[in-house]
Amino acid sequence: MAELTTIARPYAKAAFVFAKEQGDLGKWEKMLGLAAAVAGDATMRAYLDQPELDDAAKVSAFAEVCGDELDESGCNFVAQLAQNKRLPLLPIILQLFHELLAQEQRFTDVELISAFDLDDAATEKLVTALKKRLGTDVNVTTSVDQSLIGGVLVRAGDTVIDGSLRGRLNRLAEQLNS
Known part of the structure; x- marks a missing residue:
């Protein structure tokens, strides 16, 4: 590739x-x-x-x-x-x-993946936080993945922020097994 x-x-x-x-x-x-x-x-x-x-x-x-x-x-x-x-x-x-x-136009494409549909207020709150963290405007696409159980998975280019319940459970299991 x-x-x-x-x-x-x-x-x-x-x-x-x-x-x-x-x-x-x-x-x-x-x-x-x-x-x-x-x-x-x-x-x-x-x-x-x-x-x-x-x-x-x-x-x-x-x-x-x-x-x-x-x-x-x-x-x-x-x-x-x-x-x-x-x-x-x-x-x-x-x-x-x-x-x-x-x-050129200083924006970042961001994908928000959640366990359930996000309402407009939650999406806007996430967009505001991401703009601050990334320092650029963001173009947001949303999708639903029920296997996340809860929370949100954020993908912005090479950056992945896993705030899902599934991700937290996986990290907890790794800590317990090590």
Whole structure:
């Protein structure tokens, strides 16, 4: 995976720099999201993997599937990827682009996983505490995992804060067994 990330990084950086110069960071993130979804689709991958297809046919098929959502510069980006046999890297390029965007706009994507649905007041309290701790704005997504028993598991990039009852019980069991 690290090797693919290394290969994808210059493409993500180039797309980011171009989008920033054009003032279209949001538009580019949407285009890359769509292109990554198309590239990740099993049917499309099977079509694009046909050895008899040349790069122009691949780009044409890509543009046809994406429709008007992919502008001329987006099509040129896809063409460059196709020419260099890098279309499968689009999901990684999207991820790296999003990370660059988060650094630029100083926000962090945070996932809150709880045993039960969180009400708005609890979510807002957690968001406020996370903003203070992380020093950036946060984009929150929530999900439910009943196996947590209670509490909340917070994932913010490489940072994981386990405030779940299951996590506390696991730590207690480790202490008792050591």
